[in-house]
Amino acid sequence: MKRVILIVFALLSLVSVAFSQPSKKAVKAYESAEEAFLKRDYTKAYQHVLKAIVEDPNYAEAWLLEGEIGxxxxxxxxxxxxxxxxxxxDSMLFPPAAITLARLYDAQGNYKREAVLLRWYQSRASGNAANDVTVSELLELARFRDEAISHPVAFDPENLGSEINSADDEYVNALTFYGDHLLFTRKMNRGNGYYEEEVFVSQKADDGWTIPEPLSFESFPDAIDPGAAFLSADGSKLYLTGCGWGRESGCDLYVSHWSVDQWSMPRKIEGSINTGSWESQPCVSADGKELYFVSRRNGNADIYCSRRNADRSWGEPQNLGAPINTKGSEMAPFLHPDGRTLYFSSDKHIGMGGFDLFMSRRGEDGRWQEPVNLGFPINTQGDEINFFVAADGKTAFISSQREGGQGGYDIYTFELPEEIRSDSANYFSNVDVTELSPGDAIVLQNIQFEFNSSALTGDSQSGIEILSRFLKRNPELRVELAGHTDDVGNANYNLKLSSDRAEVVRQALIASGIEENRLTAKGYGATKSLWPNDSDEHRALNRRTEMIIID
Structure with missing residues (x-):
């Protein structure tokens, strides 16, 4: 209302400089309209302003007052x-009206007309510093939105159906590494303005998804309102948000461990992760080394990252800062298992309106690059917040309000356009490095050899590259490369063949930049078979190269 009163007083001072003087009847009707308007009697104000406009169709002040009534x-x-x-x-009667009109055009999606109006303001009415900044920001948004709508990205969302979605809101949380289980939070309306959140899990079936069931915990206090869950890549740990557990307001981050057939009682994450403010929406990197989450500890909702210490505790959280965080709110961080692609939502980065989804790549220097808007119509004028990308890097899940849904926010799946995909995750992507101990062995599934030879197959180079990247990301690891064969042939020959194969892998890794002193190679022949050598299938599984953790 303060803005409106200022405009009315501005009009009083400008009446004498209008291009042409309105008739006395028009002025009298306008004054009555103005009086009613200041008393907030908008019905009477509109009746009088119409009389003023009928008396003088070029009465700029009356038209402006009609805009304010609207x-x-x-x-x-x-x-x-x-x-x-x-x-x-009279375009110069009150130029800031152009800013309000531009916002109205924006709400209608009329970005071309908005841009024309804002460019007029810049050329004819600039001079007020605050308004000039606003106009520049609005013009940048209008240009972006017009361009985005003119060049939409490929988007064919499929609603997950009534098995998952309901009349309530469903927010996608996580998909297991192999895509066989889906976790999501349902926000249920209990009436009288009271909402309750609960985490559900559904299993992939041949014809869709099974009826979701609430997560089963060993014990769970009734007072806690859980939500925003995230599953570790190896499926052993569940990170979630708990609100109202032992505190009057706000939320904290908790972790639960899988035990036999249920989750343990969630326990608050220790250290400086939680504060007296609000922490939510956790996401842990596939290697278990980084914890991303949202916190309002400094006012705005910003994304933070905590890294594992040598003793496996979480370090002091660091605000991601620019270019990820802004003066607005950033929410729902999701780090893909490739370890270098971060998706998140923001209401301040250049977007379509409300919260938009963005993607940032981690550069070779470890810094996050300038975020990229996922584009229209993935992003709309509404809020797009919760987002998840499967291990294949192209299958996405989004929570969004769209026509034809079950009601509220529904979960949809779609294939990401090529330019905003993450890298396809590999078998190392679900290895929690912080859980590895000396003696643990990982089968190198993508490294194969020619028959009865130590020569790598042509497609094994990708396996070498994957292993090399893993070792470069974890420079503290020293490993043994262990070669194994089946029991066909002479034992001494198999022992030498397995040793030669292990050494070939070692040399390939050294050539890729891995330090020699981090790698040893040893052949075991057929002495450590995983399966009885009683079938072609079992013998194929026994022919393998492993990476064994030394320290």
Whole structure:
């Protein structure tokens, strides 16, 4: 209302400089309209302003007041007409009206007309520092949105159906590494303004998804309202948000461990992760070394990252800062198992309106690069917040309000356009390095050899590259490369063949930049078979190269 009163007083001072003097009847009707408006009697104000406009169709002040009446009564068609007519009659009567009109065009998706109006303001009415900044920001948004709509990205969302979605809100949380289980949070309306959140899990079936069931915990206090869950890549740990557990307000981050057939009682993450403020939406890197989450500890909702210490405790959280965080709110971080692609939502980065989804790549220097908007129509004028990408790097899940849904926010799946995909995850992506101990062995599934030879197959180079990247990301690891064969042939020959194969892998890794002193090679022949050598299938599984953790 303060803005409106200022405009009315501005009009009083400008009446004497209008291009043409309105008739006395028009002025009298306008004054009555103005009086009623200041008393917030908008019905009477509109009746009188119409009389003023009928008496003088070029009465700019009356048209401007009609625009203000439309804003106050939320009749935006009336507001647009009033402002358009006012600016047409006398564009310099009150130029800031162009800013309000531009916002109305934006809400209608009329970005071209908005841009034209804002460029007019810059060329004819600039001079107020605050307004000039606003106009520049609005013009940048209008240009982006017009370009985004003119060049939409490929987007064919499929609603997960009534098995998953309901009339309540469903927010996607996580998909297991192999894509066979889906975790999501349902926000249920219990009436009288009370909402309750609960985490559900559904299993992939041949024809869709099974009926979701609430997560089963060993014990769970009734007072806690759980949500925003995230599953570790190896499936052994569940990170979740708990609100109202032992505190009057706010939320904290908890972790639960899988034991036999249920999750342990969630325990608050120790250290400086939680504060007296609000922490939510956890995401842990596939290697278990980084914890991303959202916190309001400094006012705005920002994304933070904590890294594992040598003793496996979480280190002091660091605000990601620019270019990820802004003066607005950043939410729902998701680090893909490739370890270098971060998806998140923001209401301040250049977007379509509300919260938009963005992607940032981690550079070779470890820094996050300038975020990229996922594009229209993935992003809309509404809020797109919760987002998850499967291990294949292209299958995405999104929570969004769209026509034809079950009601509220539904979960959809779709294939990401090529330019905003992450790298396809590999068998190392679900290895929690912090859980590895000396003696642990990992089968190198993508490294194969020619028959009865120590020569790598042509497609094994990708396996060498994957292993090399893993070792470079974890420079503290020293490993043994262990070669194994089946029991066909002479034992001494198999022992030498397995040793030669292990050494070939070692040399390939050294050539890729891994330090020699981190690698040893040893052959075991057929002495450590995983399966009885009683079938072709079992013998194939026994022919393998392993990486064994030394320290």
């Amino acid at each position: 804003m106050e009564t939320k009749d935006y068609d009336m507001a647009i007409l009033g402002y358009e007519k006012a600016l047409a009659c």
